[in-house]
Amino acid sequence: MATASEEQIQEGLTCLFENYWILRADNPERYHQLRRMEKDLKRVLDDRFGLRLHVHTQFIKLEKIPVEPKSWMGITDFQDVMDYTLFACALAFLESKEQNDYFLLSHLVEELNENYPDREALDWTNYRHRTSLVRVVTQLLKLHLMDRIEGDIGRFAQNEQFEALYRVTLYARYFMRTYPEDIYQYKDWHALTHEDNDRLEAHGRRWEAYRRLMMEPVVTRTSENSEQLFNYFRVQRRSIEDFFERTTPFSFELTRDAAMLTLSERKQSYTYFPAQPVIHDILLQLAAQIRSQDPVRDAYGQATLSRQEWLSLIQNVQQTAAAGWSKEFREMTTDRLADRLLDEACAWQLAETRGDQVILLPALVRFSGRYSDDFQKKEGK
Structure with missing residues (x-):
């Protein structure tokens, strides 16, 4: 071959x-x-x-096993802990079935009632609980772990007596990764990662470096613990650049405090920042505002803001740039906009939170966005 x-x-x-x-x-x-x-x-x-x-x-x-699990690595359509808990219980139900077994939604509900960790907390007369199951079943169908034969799961949100028919697929037994030991032998979820961590340590920094570059938007030098990794980036820069330029559409970029893969042009196959959503435009404008204010940064290029300082930044951006936003964002309160922007910035590892503080990470000020001169003249800015 x-x-x-x-x-x-x-x-x-x-x-x-x-x-x-x-x-x-x-x-x-x-x-x-x-x-x-x-x-x-x-x-x-x-x-x-x-x-x-x-x-x-x-x-x-x-x-795909990340070096360190991140909150944004979850299932994007899930909204709370109940979604994940029901999803895990539903996976156990599907794995107990044979391929092509048929089952009713009510059978799945009965199984969830039996296996949910806190049975008293599960109440199908509660609309929020029903919509949680709707999201779970929708995800199971999306992943092809089961097939819909009859019935629209969306109707369960309005009526807990709604019935639907499904079939178990071949893939249901292969969704979860396999472990060398029975899963019940592990004390907690941290123990599940030990095997892979041992493999990472046995191969120096290479696997950690390449995984983080490929799976995270940006790798940040956040503490002394990351110094060895950045030393690897610096020493192996030529090799890393060569690999990604030959085998991916990415280029490797390295600064003192951040390492990342970048695209020279947009490609439909990838999820990237900045993209088309209005919130990305606003983050670019926010980044420009931060650059102009030049906040004090620590030895790792991070700036720490109080909640009030973060709100003040958002308010300034609203006052200077909101005219070009969509109606949704123009009419949003400062508090709501601040939360939305922070969530998006954290998902792209441009910021993070520590208690009530907002930490601006080095990659954020790499970006900058402003309206064209023609637009600003039109708006009288």
Whole structure:
């Protein structure tokens, strides 16, 4: 079998990192392309990232394990702890079934009633609890862990007696990663990460560096603990640049306090910042405001603001730039806008919170946004 070209490797890595899995039934052409490159992809993934590629007769899945779990790495459609708890209980229910088993929504509800950690807290007459299950079932369908045969789950939100029919798929048993020990042998979720942490430590900084660059928007030098990692970035800069330029569309950028992968042009396959949402435009304008004020920074390039100082920044941006925003953001209160911007900035690792303080991270001031001169003249700014 011929060795895959760099262009093919780039397409393969993009597909694997940007999708939970590739199902043969949904995309047979892509599945077979990856299958033909299996040996080359496994070599790259093991050498640079220390990640496992699972190739099944019906799907291909890259087991993407971050160095450090982040809050934004969760399921974006989930809203609270109940969503995740119900999701875990539903996964256990599906794994107990055989492939192509049919079941009613009421059967799933009964199982959730039995297995939910705090049974007294689960009340299907509560609208919030019903909508939580709607989000969970919607996600299970989206992941192809079960198929809808009859009934729209959305109607369960209005009526807890609503019934629907589903079928268990082959993939239900392969969603969760496997562990060398029975999961009940682990004391807590931290113990689940020990095996991978040991593998990371055994391979120096390479796997940590490449995983963090590929899975996080930006890697920040936040403390003495990150000094060794940034030393690795500096010493291996040429090698890192070469790898990402050859096998991905990314370029490697390194400053004293931040390391990141950047795109020279927008590509539909990736999620990137800044993108089209209005909130990204506002974050760029906020970044310009911060640059102009030049707040005091610590040895790691971080600026610490009180809640009131953060609100004052947002208010200034509202006063100077809101004319160009969409109606939703123009009419938003300062408090609400401050919370939305902080959530988005934290998701992109441009800021973080510590208690009541807002920490502006170094990458934030790398950006800057302003209206064109023509727009400002039109608005009389």
